[in-house]
Amino acid sequence: xxLHISLDDGVPIYLQIVNQIKYxxxxxxxxxxxxxxxxxxxxxxxxxxxxxxxxxxRELETAGILTKRRGAGTYVSxxxxxxxxRERARILEGRAxxxxxxxxxxxxDLEELTQLIRKRAQxxxxxxxxx
Amino acid sequence: MxxxxxxxxxVQVEGLTRRFGKTVALDNVDLAVRRGLVFGLxxxxxxxxxxxxxxxxxLLKPQTGKVRVFGLDPIxxxxxxxxxxGYLSENRxxxxxxxxxxxxxxxxxxYPKWDEAFAEDLRETFELDPSARIRSLSRGQRxxxxxxxxxxxxxxxxxxxxxxSGLDPVVRRDILTAIIRTVAEEGRTVLFSSHLxxxxxxxxxxxxxxxxxxxxxxxxxxxxxxxxCRITLRFSESRTAPPELAGALWWEGRGQEWTAVCDGRLDAxxxxxxxxxxxxxxxxxxxxxxIFVGRVKTGRAASREV
Amino acid sequence: MRSPVQALLWEQWRxxxxxxxxxxxxxxxxxxxxxxxxxxxxxxxxxxxxxxxxMMILCIGVFVAFLLCSxxxxxxxxxxxxxxxxxxxxxxxxxxxxxxxxxxxxxxLLSFTMVGTRxxxxxxxxxxxxxxxxxxLVWKVPLFLMCLLAFLQGVCLCPKGPWLLAAVVSVxxxxxxxxxxxxxxxxxxxxEATNLFAIGILALFAGAGYVIALGGVRxxxxxxxxxxxxxxxxxxxxxxxxxxxxxSPAHAQLWFxxxxxxxxxPMVAIASATLWFLVYRxxxxxELSAGRIxxxxxxxxxxxxxxxxxxxxxxxxxxxxxVGMLIPAQDHRDHTSGxxxxxxxxxxxxxxxxxxxxxxxxxxLGLTYVFVSLILMVLLGLPAFLQALKFSWxxxxxxxxxxxxxxxIVMVLGSFALxxxxxxxxxxxxxxxxxxxxxxxxxxxxxxIGGASVLWWVPAILLVGVAALVRMAGRRTLLTVRDLPxxxxxxxxxxxxxxxxxxxxxxxxxxxxxxGVASRVAVSLIPAVAFIWExxxxxxxxxx
Numbered sequence: 001x002x003l004h005i006s007l008d009d010g011v012p013i014y015l016q017i018v019n020q021i022k023y024x025x026x027x028x029x030x031x032x033x034x035x036x037x038x039x040x041x042x043x044x045x046x047x048x049x050x051x052x053x054x055x056x057x058r059e060l061e062t063a064g065i066l067t068k069r070r071g072a073g074t075y076v077s078x079x080x081x082x083x084x085x086r087e088r089a090r091i092l093e094g095r096a097x098x099x100x101x102x103x104x105x106x107x108x109d110l111e112e113l114t115q116l117i118r119k120r121a122q123x124x125x126x127x128x129x130x131x
Numbered sequence: 132m133x134x135x136x137x138x139x140x141x142v143q144v145e146g147l148t149r150r151f152g153k154t155v156a157l158d159n160v161d162l163a164v165r166r167g168l169v170f171g172l173x174x175x176x177x178x179x180x181x182x183x184x185x186x187x188x189x190l191l192k193p194q195t196g197k198v199r200v201f202g203l204d205p206i207x208x209x210x211x212x213x214x215x216x217g218y219l220s221e222n223r224x225x226x227x228x229x230x231x232x233x234x235x236x237x238x239x240x241x242y243p244k245w246d247e248a249f250a251e252d253l254r255e256t257f258e259l260d261p262s263a264r265i266r267s268l269s270r271g272q273r274x275x276x277x278x279x280x281x282x283x284x285x286x287x288x289x290x291x292x293x294x295x296s297g298l299d300p301v302v303r304r305d306i307l308t309a310i311i312r313t314v315a316e317e318g319r320t321v322l323f324s325s326h327l328x329x330x331x332x333x334x335x336x337x338x339x340x341x342x343x344x345x346x347x348x349x350x351x352x353x354x355x356x357x358x359x360c361r362i363t364l365r366f367s368e369s370r371t372a373p374p375e376l377a378g379a380l381w382w383e384g385r386g387q388e389w390t391a392v393c394d395g396r397l398d399a400x401x402x403x404x405x406x407x408x409x410x411x412x413x414x415x416x417x418x419x420x421x422i423f424v425g426r427v428k429t430g431r432a433a434s435r436e437v
Numbered sequence: 438m439r440s441p442v443q444a445l446l447w448e449q450w451r452x453x454x455x456x457x458x459x460x461x462x463x464x465x466x467x468x469x470x471x472x473x474x475x476x477x478x479x480x481x482x483x484x485x486x487x488x489x490x491x492m493m494i495l496c497i498g499v500f501v502a503f504l505l506c507s508x509x510x511x512x513x514x515x516x517x518x519x520x521x522x523x524x525x526x527x528x529x530x531x532x533x534x535x536x537x538x539x540x541x542x543x544x545x546l547l548s549f550t551m552v553g554t555r556x557x558x559x560x561x562x563x564x565x566x567x568x569x570x571x572x573x574l575v576w577k578v579p580l581f582l583m584c585l586l587a588f589l590q591g592v593c594l595c596p597k598g599p600w601l602l603a604a605v606v607s608v609x610x611x612x613x614x615x616x617x618x619x620x621x622x623x624x625x626x627x628x629e630a631t632n633l634f635a636i637g638i639l640a641l642f643a644g645a646g647y648v649i650a651l652g653g654v655r656x657x658x659x660x661x662x663x664x665x666x667x668x669x670x671x672x673x674x675x676x677x678x679x680x681x682x683x684x685s686p687a688h689a690q691l692w693f694x695x696x697x698x699x700x701x702x703p704m705v706a707i708a709s710a711t712l713w714f715l716v717y718r719x720x721x722x723x724e725l726s727a728g729r730i731x732x733x734x735x736x737x738x739x740x741x742x743x744x745x746x747x748x749x750x751x752x753x754x755x756x757x758x759x760v761g762m763l764i765p766a767q768d769h770r771d772h773t774s775g776x777x778x779x780x781x782x783x784x785x786x787x788x789x790x791x792x793x794x795x796x797x798x799x800x801x802l803g804l805t806y807v808f809v810s811l812i813l814m815v816l817l818g819l820p821a822f823l824q825a826l827k828f829s830w831x832x833x834x835x836x837x838x839x840x841x842x843x844x845x846i847v848m849v850l851g852s853f854a855l856x857x858x859x860x861x862x863x864x865x866x867x868x869x870x871x872x873x874x875x876x877x878x879x880x881x882x883x884x885x886i887g888g889a890s891v892l893w894w895v896p897a898i899l900l901v902g903v904a905a906l907v908r909m910a911g912r913r914t915l916l917t918v919r920d921l922p923x924x925x926x927x928x929x930x931x932x933x934x935x936x937x938x939x940x941x942x943x944x945x946x947x948x949x950x951x952x953g954v955a956s957r958v959a960v961s962l963i964p965a966v967a968f969i970w971e972x973x974x975x976x977x978x979x980x981x
Contacts, residue, residue, distance in 0.1 A: 007332055010361075010416025012353060040315040047307045049169055049334045050315040190781050213784035224779045228696065230678040239682065240689030241784050262678060 001030065001037065005046050013048055017056035025065055025076055026088070032078045036066065039074075138202075141166055141288050141320050142187060146196035149182055149344075156182045158344040159196070164322055164337070169314050171335030171352075172324040173423055179344040180324040181221055184292050187322075188218060200288070214242060217281035221292040223273045227266035231259050231276060235283070242284035250283035257305065271302040282309055289313050291323035295330060303330070310334055328420040338419070340426060347426055352419075359422050360397050363390045363413035364404050376403050381425030392417045392425040441527045445535035453543070461547055517596050523658045533650050537590055541643075544586045548579040584639035591646025595653025596662050686785055690793035693780075 003020050005013055024030040036042075039057060043050040057074055060066040067077045103113045142164035149157040157179045164170045174180050185191045186198050189205030189212065198205065205212040225234065231254070239245045254261065257275040265273060274294070281289065289310070295303045307330060313319050325331050331338060332352065339349040348355065359380075366374075366387050373382030378400050379391040390413075393400055401411060417425075522532055552575050592598040656662055683689040 005333075007329055007418055010356075010418075012356065013333070040312070043311050043315065044308050047304065047311070047333055049336055050311060051168070051336055188782055210784050210786055213782055216782075218782050220779070220782075226693070226697070226779060232680070233678045236679060236682055237689050237693060240684075241686045 003042075003046060005048060014052045014056040014059070017053065018059050021056070021060055022063075022065060023091075026091070030076050032076050034076045036074045036076065139166055140164060141201050142170075142322060143199040143202075144183070144186070144196070147183075147186060147193050147198060148195040149179075149186070149191065150194060155344050157186075160341075160344070160346055162339065162346065162349070164320060166320055167314065167318055168320060168336040169310060169334050170320070170322045171331040171338045172322065172341065173326075173328060173331055173338060173419075174324070174341035175427060178341040180341055181292055182344075183341070184290060184322075184324065187290065188213065188216065215287045217284065217286035217289045219274070219277045219281045219291045219294055221296070223270075223277050225265050225273060225277055228264065230262050230264050231268075232261035234265065234276060234280060235261075238280040238283070245284040249285070250279065253279045253283060271298050274298055274302055275305065278306060278309055282313070285316070285319070287319055289319065289321045289323075291321070293324055293326065295325060295327050303327075307334060328418070328423055332419040340423060342427060355419070355422065356416055358395050359392060359417050359425075361390060361392050361413075361415045361417040361421060362397070362400065362404075362411060363388060364409040365412045366407070366409045374407060374409075376400055376407075380429050381421075388412065392421050394425075441525070442531060442535060445527070445532070446539055449535065449539040453539075457543055457547065461550070517594055517657060518654060529655050529658055530651060533594065533647070533654050536594060537587055537647060537650065540590055541583050541587050545579045545583040548582045549575070552578050580636070581639060584643040587643035588646035591643075591648075591650035594650040596657050597666075598649060598653055686783070687789055687793060690783065690785065690789065694793050 001024065003017060005016055007013075009016070011019075021030070021036075030036075036057075037045070039050050039053045043053045046053075057066060057068075061068060061074075064077060066074050068074050099113070103109075108116070140163045142162065144160055144162040147157055147160040147162075148155070160179075160183060162183075172180050172183070182191065186193060187200055187205060189209050192206055200212045201215060203212050229237070235250055235254070239247070239250075257272075257279060259268075259272060259276055259279070265276060268276065278294070281291075291306075291310070294306045294310075298306070310321050310323065311334060313321050335352050337350070338352050338355055340347045350358075363384075364374075366389065369386045370389065373379075373384070373389055373391070376391065376393075378396040379393045381392045383390050391400075404411060518532065518536065525532075592602045595601075656665075679692070683692065
């Protein structure tokens with residue numbers, strides 16, 4: 001599991017961890033029942049304060065994404081992605097905003113952008129079928 | 132101080148003042164470090180960080196005020212206090228004629244809690260040759276040796292004075308890892324002073340800024356970052372000098388765009404900007420370095436005016 | 438500053454001016470002690486002479502040592518040039534010249550001032566015979582000291598120079614009694630003819646020092662020493678250091694002090710003994726030139742022999758104790774760091790740090806006993822010397838004069854022995870005073886003090902009584918700042934009792950001047966000073 005911490009964003013470190021883990025779970029790279037590294041190990045890997053990692057894990061626990069098994073560590077909960085539709089929509093909205101801004105800068109209007117998205121979606125389904 | 136205080140705050144400083152001749156090194160400093168946290172002390176050169184740390188070790192006597200480490204006075208009871216502290220000094224003050232193994236043996240005699248296996252493990256991790264003399268070690272290796280003897284007895288308080296100064300990235304990584312490991316173990320506290328603010332930002336729970344012997348800011352890191360903001364304004368016409376806005380610590384820019392780091396009161400600032408017919412182009416959270424530089428420059432400007 | 442030479446000399450001046458002033462003050466006060474008005478004219482009855490000569494030479498020794506060690510830094514005694522000099526755009530010989538020039542000139546000027554003042558102030562008072570008041574001494578002593586310093590400083594500037602010199606000297610001494618060969622001409626030759634000879638030898642020494650320094654510094658500057666050192670290490674197969682654990686923090690701290698200082702102790706001991714011997718040998722020249730080589734008849738020569746013998750024994754001891762305590766020098770101007778952080782953050786009480794340091798002083802003293810004994814055995818190989826010593830001793834025993842120069846020497850000796858033993862045993866105050874009593878008793882048995890010996894017991898008993906009371910009052914420890922009042926009071930009591938006893942033992946007939954009394958009292962206070970100085974200093978530096 002590879003996480004990246006950036007200090008320039010202005011986003012608090014624990015929030016970066018929370019978001020990245022959420023993304024990994026949502027995108028399937030972390031499956032249900034997978035074990036997450038212990039707090040100390042992750043802190044050493046990322047060179048950040050263990051208390052920050054602990055805070056991130058706590059938040060994810062309260063959100064129901066992770067469960068802590070006593071004495072055995074922290075695991076992704078089996079319930080699948082418990083993110084509500086609204087939360088998932090919010091993640092996508094963020095990405096959509098970024099895409100729209102970029103498109104505007106590059107002088108693409110909404111029609112051209114939608115065409116582009118459709119084309120890419122077709123490409124993905126083709127590759128899925130090949131697999 | 133009550134006994135619960137003692138265990139909750141390994142370091143307590145109240146109203147500490149220290150003069151060297153005419154210069155005031157520390158001016159009414161108050162500090163309380165909670166157990167199990169990483170406490171970062173930042174300040175310019177000569178701001179008083181080393182002086183403060185020396186008071187905690189009992190190397191300087193407070194002229195006014197009180198210093199308590201683990202609830203004890205470090206001057207009255209150097210044995211008890213120093214036996215629980217692991218100290219890495221700024222200039223790696225190690226006897227140059229000793230060999231690495233001798234240094235380990237010598238330091239072991241003073242600390243009953245010395246863990247031999249752990250020390251050996253550290254020595255291998257740091258790749259220090261046991262029969263090498265300290266004078267033949269490079270700067271980074273000396274820092275590692277100093278860190279080894281500071282960590283091996285698992286001190287309740289790890290005191291590091293500019294641990295990363297002048298070191299290569301590999302050694303800096305080792306030092307940060309050591310700090311993280313210390314804090315990850317129950318109840319152990321770290322206090323370190325540093326210039327490298329990106330490191331402080333990574334590992335510190337609580338940050339205190341010292342400027343000319345006074346503590347200008349002491350708060351949890353999250354709070355500091357929430358409180359400050361970086362805002363970019365675009366003015367209708369070019370300016371040669373930054374505008375006078377309350378709450379802005381530090382300005383940077385030219386022409387029509389000016390960026391400020393400001394201390395709270397974001398709404399008031401936006402209002403003032405609107406009054407000056409400037410639009411807010413960008414808003415963000417500043418890094419600790421920007422906050423620090425902003426505060427220091429404000430301090431300097433203020434002192435110049437005075 | 439317009440030239441590199443000016444800048445280098447200025448730097449030396451700024452660094453050394455206070456030690457030089459200090460040394461000058463010391464020497465001047467030694468002189469004042471020496472020359473207090475006295476009715477006596479004959480030397481043998483003058484007890485002040487010994488004490489003040491002793492102090493004079495001691496001061497010179499201290500001063501010289503100070504100047505030589507002026508490059509010391511926090512952790513290491515540094516005799517060679519710091520490497521920052523090597524990156525200056527000057528030629529090597531300029532560096533060496535400036536270093537040597539400054540100090541040699543400084544020593545020359547100081548000793549010239551000293552001897553000259555003495556001559557001017559006292560030459561008409563006729564206390565002493567023409568030996569000590571000879572006008573030629575005014576230039577001979579400075580010249581001698583200058584050449585000696587040039588040699589020593591030159592050797593010290595060369596990396597590992599002192600070791601090489603010590604090796605050469607010890608080989609020469611032990612192997613073939615070459616000493617006799619060197620000393621022989623000095624004994625046998627007529628003074629008038631040897632004036633030039635002596636100057637020639639001194640110039641040779643100075644020149645040798647310069648050459649050694651130049652060569653050594655040149656090699657050091659281009660880094661050639663590192664290769665030599667590595668190869669030497671391989672040849673000698675230097676060990677890999679300590680392997681065993683320490684039994685206690687005190688043990689570890691003592692090991693620390695030992696490792697840091699032990700290698701310098703024999704060197705300083707030999708250096709101070711040699712210095713003493715050479716100085717008096719040189720001064721004795723003057724006497725020998727008058728043609729009385731083998732006679733050793735007049736009391737003056739006996740006195741001088743005793744001075745030489747006694748000084749040979751005591752001077753290194755003093756130096757050793759000082760070395761054991763003082764190295765490394767601390768930078769008093771740096772108020773923020775003061776003492777070495779490493780030592781000050783040891784989890785030990787200041788008392789224990791002081792104890793370790795004093796124990797080192799004691800150890801270095803013990804080592805020096807051994808070395809000096811060896812040297813004396815070698816010197817005893819000189820038949821003339823032994824004969825003269827025996828002759829003088831017999832004379833003194835028969836004469837039975839109570840005031841002997843021997844006594845102060847033995848007292849100093851006794852004090853140091855006391856300090857050594859009790860520090861090593863870490864005895865509290867009570868034991869210390871018991872030992873003091875024992876040593877005083879031993880001293881009193883020696884002729885020719887004789888009958889007054891029993892009176893020396895009384896101060897010991899008094900002090901023991903007081904100490905017992907103090908101990909019962911609950912103070913069990915020594916060497917803390919809090920003990921300062923106790924030690925001061927005890928010291929005062931001891932001094933007063935000493936004074937009373939000297940009075941009671943028919944002191945006027947012993948013809949002790951106030952200086953003599955003062956010197957005896959001062960000597961008896963030396964252990965107290967040693968006990969209290971070290972922990973005080975450490976405490977002040979540790980918790981400034």
